[in-house]
Amino acid sequence: MKIIIGSLISLILFTGCIYESSTGVGNVGIERKQLLLVSSDIMNEGAQSAYSKILKEAKKKNILNNNKKQLSNLRAISSKLIKQTYIFRKDAPSWKWEVNLITSDDINAWCMPGGKIIFYTGIIDKLELTNDEIAAIMGHEIAHALREHARERSSQGMLTQGALGVSAQLLGINTKAVDLASWVTNVAILLPNNRFQETESDRMGVELSARAGYNPYAAVSVWKKMKKLSNKNPPEFLSTHPSHDNRIDDLQIYAKRVDNLYKSKK
Numbered sequence: 001m002k003i004i005i006g007s008l009i010s011l012i013l014f015t016g017c018i019y020e021s022s023t024g025v026g027n028v029g030i031e032r033k034q035l036l037l038v039s040s041d042i043m044n045e046g047a048q049s050a051y052s053k054i055l056k057e058a059k060k061k062n063i064l065n066n067n068k069k070q071l072s073n074l075r076a077i078s079s080k081l082i083k084q085t086y087i088f089r090k091d092a093p094s095w096k097w098e099v100n101l102i103t104s105d106d107i108n109a110w111c112m113p114g115g116k117i118i119f120y121t122g123i124i125d126k127l128e129l130t131n132d133e134i135a136a137i138m139g140h141e142i143a144h145a146l147r148e149h150a151r152e153r154s155s156q157g158m159l160t161q162g163a164l165g166v167s168a169q170l171l172g173i174n175t176k177a178v179d180l181a182s183w184v185t186n187v188a189i190l191l192p193n194n195r196f197q198e199t200e201s202d203r204m205g206v207e208l209s210a211r212a213g214y215n216p217y218a219a220v221s222v223w224k225k226m227k228k229l230s231n232k233n234p235p236e237f238l239s240t241h242p243s244h245d246n247r248i249d250d251l252q253i254y255a256k257r258v259d260n261l262y263k264s265k266k
Contacts, residue, residue, distance in 0.1 A: 022148040023088040027261065028203040028254050030088070032196065036148065037155035040113070043148070047112035054118065055100060063103040067121060071101045074119055077135050080212040081142055082115075087211060088146045088204060107229070111141035113150050127225045132209070132218035139205035139212075140219070147204065149197040195242050202247065203254045210262035216255035223248050 019033040058064035065071050078099045085092035097115035105122040117138065124134065144150070206216040227244035242250070 022151075023146055023204075026087050026204060026207050027258055028207050030147070030200055030204060032200070034148070034152045035155045036151055038151050040148065040151060043151045043154065044114040047114050047116055047150075051098070051112055051116040051118075054102075058100075058102050065101050066103050067101060070119075070121065070124060071099075073131065074101060074117075074134065074138070075099045077131060077212075077214075078117060078138060078142075080214075081135060081139055081208050084208050084211040085142065085146055087207065088143075092146055109137050109141055111138075111145045113145055113148065115142070115145055117141065127222070127229070129222070130218065132215040133222045133225075135209045135212060135214035136205060136216075136219035136222050139208035139214075140201045141205075142208060143201035143204035144197070147197070147200055149201070152197070153194075198242055198247075199250060202242075202251055206251065206255050207258045207261070210255075210258040211265075213262070213265035216258050216262055217252075219251045220248055220255060223251060 019035055021031065021033055022036065023030055025031050055064060078097065082093060082095075082097055092115070095115040097117070099117045099119070102118060102120050104120045105126070106120045107123045107126055109117075109119045109123055111117045119134075119138075123129065123137065127133070129137070202219065206219050209218065210216040223244055227248070230244065
């Protein structure tokens with residue numbers, strides 16, 4: 001019993017030594033410390049495996065990279081944004097970035113750990129996105145990867161699983177070993193980001209866009225379009241994401257903060 005209790009105390013004390021920030025602060029001031037127990041290598045390996053599987057399935061269905069004009073445009077925009085990622089992470093420009101396009105009505109886009117980006121034609125067509133707006137969305141998704149939000153969520157889950165495992169032992173309950181690679185991949189791809197993570201990515205995204213020569217206020221117009229398109233929007237306290245209105249207000253503040261960076265590029 002003493003050994004088990006000691007293990008739990010050690011787990012709690014240990015986590016106090018591994019809070020760090022995965023990125024620089026940038027002009028937008030990203031300073032929150034993160035719990036990062038899971039290694040970047042595991043996250044990147046899981047992401048690569050999942051990404052390859054998604055591309056394989058899309059190719060099989062003949063929905064991968066069919067619109068060559070849109071694909072070329074996405075890759076051109078991503079190239080400009082990726083060059084600016086050094087502001088937050090000096091290693092990021094040398095990541096093995098990939099950008100692909102899936103034909104689908106889904107209004108979605110994402111970037112996995114390590115820089116694996118997917119856009120769906122639905123988000124481009126239904127929102128009638130300009131290049132500035134595409135950059136805003138892509139910058140936001142890239143920020144999730146730079147900030148290692150999936151790694152952070154996986155680490156939080158690992159800590160919870162560890163604490164639950166110790167508690168189970170105290171109660172005499174048998175627990176199964178977790179397949180970490182599969183679990184991390186699931187967390188990285190399927191689970192939503194929380195409000196803190198979404199806000200950080202919003203703010204980092206407008207800075208990346210501005211530094212790449214895209215209008216940072218385009219992020220505001222994207223979320224105004226999202227708000228208009230959305231028929232139902234739960235109150236903020238019931239959602240993992242900020243409310244549309246709060247998000248728009250925050251983006252306006254931070255777009256203004258980096259507007260000089262954008263103007264210097266013109």
